[in-house]
Amino acid sequence: MGINQQYSSALLERAVDEFSKLPGVGRKTAMRLVLHMLRLDVGKIDAFTDAVSTLCHEVHYCEVCHNISDDDVCQICANPHRDASLICVVENVQDVMAIEQTQQYHGLYHVLGGVISPMDGVGPSQLEIDSLVERVDKGGVDEVIFALSSTMEGDATNFYIFRKLSKYPDLKLTVLARGMSINDELQYTDEVTLGRSLVNRVPFTGK
Amino acid sequence: MGINQQYSSALLERAVDEFSKLPGVGRKTAMRLVLHMLRLDVGKIDAFTDAVSTLCHEVHYCEVCHNISDDDVCQICANPHRDASLICVVENVQDVMAIEQTQQYHGLYHVLGGVISPMDGVGPSQLEIDSLVERVDKGGVDEVIFALSSTMEGDATNFYIFRKLSKYPDLKLTVLARGMSINDELQYTDEVTLGRSLVNRVPFTGK
Numbered sequence: 460m461g462i463n464q465q466y467s468s469a470l471l472e473r474a475v476d477e478f479s480k481l482p483g484v485g486r487k488t489a490m491r492l493v494l495h496m497l498r499l500d501v502g503k504i505d506a507f508t509d510a511v512s513t514l515c516h517e518v519h520y521c522e523v524c525h526n527i528s529d530d531d532v533c534q535i536c537a538n539p540h541r542d543a544s545l546i547c548v549v550e551n552v553q554d555v556m557a558i559e560q561t562q563q564y565h566g567l568y569h570v571l572g573g574v575i576s577p578m579d580g581v582g583p584s585q586l587e588i589d590s591l592v593e594r595v596d597k598g599g600v601d602e603v604i605f606a607l608s609s610t611m612e613g614d615a616t617n618f619y620i621f622r623k624l625s626k627y628p629d630l631k632l633t634v635l636a637r638g639m640s641i642n643d644e645l646q647y648t649d650e651v652t653l654g655r656s657l658v659n660r661v662p663f664t665g666k
Numbered sequence: 667m668g669i670n671q672q673y674s675s676a677l678l679e680r681a682v683d684e685f686s687k688l689p690g691v692g693r694k695t696a697m698r699l700v701l702h703m704l705r706l707d708v709g710k711i712d713a714f715t716d717a718v719s720t721l722c723h724e725v726h727y728c729e730v731c732h733n734i735s736d737d738d739v740c741q742i743c744a745n746p747h748r749d750a751s752l753i754c755v756v757e758n759v760q761d762v763m764a765i766e767q768t769q770q771y772h773g774l775y776h777v778l779g780g781v782i783s784p785m786d787g788v789g790p791s792q793l794e795i796d797s798l799v800e801r802v803d804k805g806g807v808d809e810v811i812f813a814l815s816s817t818m819e820g821d822a823t824n825f826y827i828f829r830k831l832s833k834y835p836d837l838k839l840t841v842l843a844r845g846m847s848i849n850d851e852l853q854y855t856d857e858v859t860l861g862r863s864l865v866n867r868v869p870f871t872g873k
Contacts, residue, residue, distance in 0.1 A: 467734055467740035484699075491760075496718060497734070504719060508718055511685075511715055514677040515703055529675045568674075
């Protein structure tokens with residue numbers, strides 16, 4: 460070891476190294492986080508490391524919707540209060556969280572694990588599309604909501620699944636509304652979004 | 667548990683909760699970090715939690731300079747290649763790191779643990795000032811460098827320590843140079859800094 464750029468503690472250096480491997484965390488931020496943890500009670504540190512360790516060792520994926528789960532079936536799928544006749548198709552776990560945070564959806568999910576993207580070598584067989592068709596085939600599903608990103612890949616995936624599911628005549632297939640965001644100013648909205656807002660205009664109820 | 671804002675996994679929720687307790691980490695960032703960790707090998711997770719846990723359980727503070735250490739004496743104080751006749755007085759551990767990164771300093775440190783701040787109820791007795799005087803009193807120290815922040819509290823602390831150490835006639839007391847930062851434009855430099863740069867001007871060696 461030289462005498463330049465020395466850490467006074469090898470343990471400190473190792474902890475900073477580990478934190479700085481996290482995405483978006485540089486060495487200065489890592490140092491700040493580690494020094495913060497050093498000021499905490501040992502009990503709080505144990506709670507932190509235990510939470511991370513337990514999650515990563517015991518993580519399951521729900522065998523119904525493929526979301527992250529503690530057991531074979533996730534808490535959302537296992538919740539009897541949720542409407543099992545509604546399935547919302549999303550790309551990943553973060554999308555489930557985003558929809559849950561709206562507090563507007565009480566159905567179940569289906570996590571595809573990505574979108575069809577030939578550029579990235581992702582074909583339909585790598586996604587949880589067949590298992591979605593099986594869920595619908597079992598019956599009891601009234602509506603499938605497509606909630607993928609509004610990108611070319613998302614649209615292609617929507618279309619692929621749409622064709623697979625169009626053989627069920629009683630199944631309602633819907634897609635998230637596209638349009639101006641809340642608080643958007645009309646003059647600054649891009650033309651495609653504004654056009655879609657016009658075409659998909661809804662009755663004004665005065666609310 | 668309601669049906670709104672539901673996590674599919676209690677383990678996931680707990681890990682996100684723990685990460686979002688870190689300073690500057692909100693729930694979205696916490697989620698991103700946790701999902702990143704979920705994609706790692708279990709071995710890497712164990713390395714991460716072990717590094718954090720070991721540091722926090724086994725941390726010492728150097729009995730000489732009060733920096734974070736693995737043993738009774740830190741790696742910097744124990745390094746025979748470093749110049750023990752130079753002591754740089756800093757406020758905290760981050761300051762040591764900042765100076766180490768300049769690669770311009772080969773002496774030892776003394777970490778005060780803060781600065782004198784009557785507003786925050788921090789008096790000289792709560793800082794490692796007496797132990798600094800003891801280090802000087804033992805002999806072998808030629809120079810003490812004041813490297814505190816250039817704030818009112820930092821200046822007050824400098825002055826307090828200066829008075830304590832002025833009884834050693836052979837001891838050289840120095841303070842970090844204040845002046846324009848590298849790459850600063852002169853017209854945008856504040857007047858106090860620019861004035862200090864002028865007063866403390868140094869011989870131009872053509873380098």
